[in-house]
Amino acid sequence: MLNAIVDYGFSLGVPEETIAIVAVTAYQESSFGDQLTNNSSSALGVFQFTIGTWEKYGHLNRENFADQLVVMYERIQYFRERYSIHLSEGKIAGTMTFPEYAYASHKQGPYDPRGIEGNAETQKALTGFRDKWIILSFHVE
Numbered sequence: 001m002l003n004a005i006v007d008y009g010f011s012l013g014v015p016e017e018t019i020a021i022v023a024v025t026a027y028q029e030s031s032f033g034d035q036l037t038n039n040s041s042s043a044l045g046v047f048q049f050t051i052g053t054w055e056k057y058g059h060l061n062r063e064n065f066a067d068q069l070v071v072m073y074e075r076i077q078y079f080r081e082r083y084s085i086h087l088s089e090g091k092i093a094g095t096m097t098f099p100e101y102a103y104a105s106h107k108q109g110p111y112d113p114r115g116i117e118g119n120a121e122t123q124k125a126l127t128g129f130r131d132k133w134i135i136l137s138f139h140v141e
Contacts, residue, residue, distance in 0.1 A: 001032045001046065001065070008069050018076050021099050024132045025072065025106060028125070033065075047072050047106070072106075079105045086113045093117060103129045 009019035029048040042051040045068045060067035079102040091113040104116045
């Protein structure tokens with residue numbers, strides 16, 4: 001699975017940072033596929049997409065890993081575009097890195113960036129993401 005994430009990212013020509021975000025998100029959300037369902041929500045798959053999120057990608061198969069990968073890379077690009085805007089508008093803390101913003105936006109949705117700091121569940125998830133990000137960063141550099 002990790003090879004597929006990396007290979008697809010390289011085929012798109014995205015920055016290594018983006019590939020790392022996708023990889024850490026897959027691990028954080030589903031342990032690289034060991035936990036593909038969530039009994040407490042409609043989240044499904046490697047990246048735990050909810051039905052509401054997936055509706056935008058109705059032409060793709062939510063249960064297909066290759067389609068999930070396409071969507072995750074598209075969403076990271078979307079988050080990248082919004083990050084600069086939200087940062088310049090003061091909607092997110094200037095100390096929040098893009099990888100943190102991308103994961104938080106994936107976790108809670110990109111529509112209320114001010115809510116990231118006040119959402120205890122998102123903050124807890126971000127702590128786990130940061131820990132994994134640090135470990136992966138040692139291997140990427």
